[in-house]
Amino acid sequence: MSKQRSYVTIKGTKDGLTLHLDDMCSYEELMTELDEKLTLNAADAEGPLVSVHLKTGNRYFTPTQEEEVRALVRGKKNLVVGSIESNVVTKEEAYEWKRKNEIVPVAKIIRSGQVLHVEGDLLLIGDVNPGGTVIAGGNIFILGALRGIAHAGCYGNKEAVIAASVMKPMQLRISDVMNRAPDYKTEERNEMECAYIDDTNQIVVDRLQLLTHLRPNLTRIERRL
Amino acid sequence: MGEAIVITSGKGGVGKTTTTANLGTALALLGKRVCLVDTDIGLRNLDVVMGLENRIIYDLVDVVEGRCTVQKALVKDKRFDDKLYLLPAAQTSDKSAVTPEQMKQLVDELKQDYDYVLIDCPAGIEQGYKNAVAGADEAIVVTTPEVSAVRDADRIIGLLEKEEHIKPPRLVINRIRSHMVKNGDMLDIDEIVMHLSIDLLGIIADDENVIKASNNGEPIVLDPASKASIAYRNIARRILGESVPLQTLEEEQKGVFSKLKKFFGVRS
Known part of the structure; x- marks a missing residue:
């Protein structure tokens, strides 16, 4: 040898x-x-x-x-x-990965005419008023009322979800799928809800508790590695 | 050094000018030195509502362009012995005749001499709005219990919150019709306040006398019996820092039967 x-x-x-x-x-x-x-x-x-x-x-x-x-x-x-x-990535890749995966907390009311855009997941502590828009590369979680437009997974992530304490949106968009509020008034429901894309490629709104089964990887940070 | 308060709404016709005229008059009645500034250049109204139309010689644009001093352009309201003045807008120019910097300078100058400078903002969010808010320290947003007015108020509040020199805006809800609110045909106050989530400064019931008074060039505040007058006086006191409870909107029931019911404590 x-x-x-x-x-x-x-x-x-x-x-x-x-x-x-x-x-x-x-x-x-x-x-x-x-x-x-x-x-x-x-x-x-x-x-x-x-x-x-x-x-x-x-x-x-x-x-x-x-x-x-x-x-x-x-x-x-x-x-x-x-x-x-490889065990190593460049700094740029790491930052990019961080931006796309971190949860961005924002304490603000998004009012009519205002647009909030984040790369990763959005955690909004406040309301989205009618005419206001929130856009995220990942999921959208709203602690207040969603009365405006929410667009989750805006770079094409169909797994993204939108959750809100009060779900009264003008429009919901996930990836390239869109859904709007019905023209008739719906009865008030006092429970938290979530929106996701189902098997038929439609956005559906359902009880928040179902998310655990629908998106088991939702809170795992390594989900997109 | 006084305070400059801008009165704005976004939507037109909700009662900005009426509110400016009445709050100014109410503050003057409470002994404060007040200057009203009309920034609706090209569509001035404040002078008409105040009944000072035919005393205008110089206007805001004349001051800004240096054709006269501020003191010369101010119109004195004779009803209030040296307490209430109006700086009228020009009728012949348009909004672009003034820049936000010039407005700020003008308002800063007025603040030296007066306790309150009330700025009447034009409708919209363009040049006129930018001029009006440039010199203000505080803002009052006027809205009515209509979805469109509330939507525009929301937009304006969003814009006002971006202005760092202005304190968080406060809300005045105008033209409330209590019977419609009761029937659920009109947005109720709690709903509006919750939606806009800013401090409520006052509520004003819909009152036909307001229109009558402003047509006569006499702010409704001068009539102490009217409900709207009391509402405006209350708001003025709140601006001065007093805590005044909100007016009740329930109309007094008339007639013997209802009086009897009240006597026996029967709730209708």
Whole structure:
């Protein structure tokens, strides 16, 4: 054995191959060894497609490097990259992730003509008056009365929900689905309600307590990782 | 150094000018030195309601453009020995004749001489509104128990809350018809206050005498018997910091039978 240490460890699992890549060596060394190992261990070309999961440890791959790795693996006949997993992300990605996932508390009354926009989940401590609008990238939780317009999951998240202590909205929007209040007056209900998209792609309003069953991952912070 | 209060509503025709005239008169009756400023340039009304129309020589635009001093343009109300003055708006120009900076300077100058400067704001949220709020320290929002008026009041409150030099606005609900509220045909006071969630400064019942009085150029406050007059006086006292309970809106029942019922304590 001339080599003192291998930078690439291959493990077979029932989902395919898992490659553990060393995160201390240089990128060039890693690529050379990866190429060698995969060529050596190449199965017969006739076999079925095997998906490869790469674990890069504490190494950060730039988008170009990631593309190179993918190209290298793909070049080996029946191998295909399933996923690339790293322990590290860039600061920008982390901030982006935080913005999109944090719950933003706002203590304010959103009055007619005012628009409140948040990237993540909105927790509004106050009312939305008729003519006022709240927009969130995630869910919307309103401790007061919703009498205006609420738009949850505005970047296309159909799982988003809208919950309010008093649900009397002019319009509800979740992702690209819209629903408006009926033209006739409905009877006052003094209970908290939530709105979500059901199986028929319609927005429905129901008792708040049902959310636990409908969206079990609602409060888990890692839900969108 | 006095206080400048802007009286605004967003919607037109809810009673801004009437409220300005009556609160100004009521404050003058309570012994304060008051100056009313009409900022509705091009559509002035305050002078008509006050009955001072034919005494106007110079106006707000003349002052701002330096054609005369503020003192020269002010119209004195003879009924109140040196207590009540009006700075009328120009009728020949439009709202763009004045900038918010000029208004602020003017109001600051008036605040030196008067206890209260009441600014009558035009309807809308454009230039005229911006001019009117520029110099104000406080704001009174007037609304009526109609959905459209409440909606506009909500919008105005939102805009006023963004102005950092103005204290949280207070609400006056005008033209309440008690029998309609009772039947549920009109929004009731609690509903409006809860919806707008700002402090309630006063309520004024709908009263035909108000129209009659303003047509005669005599603010209703000068008639001590009228219900609206008492309501305006109460608001003036609240502005001075007194705590005055809200008027009851129930109309007195007339006739022998109801008096009898009252005597025996039967509730109708």
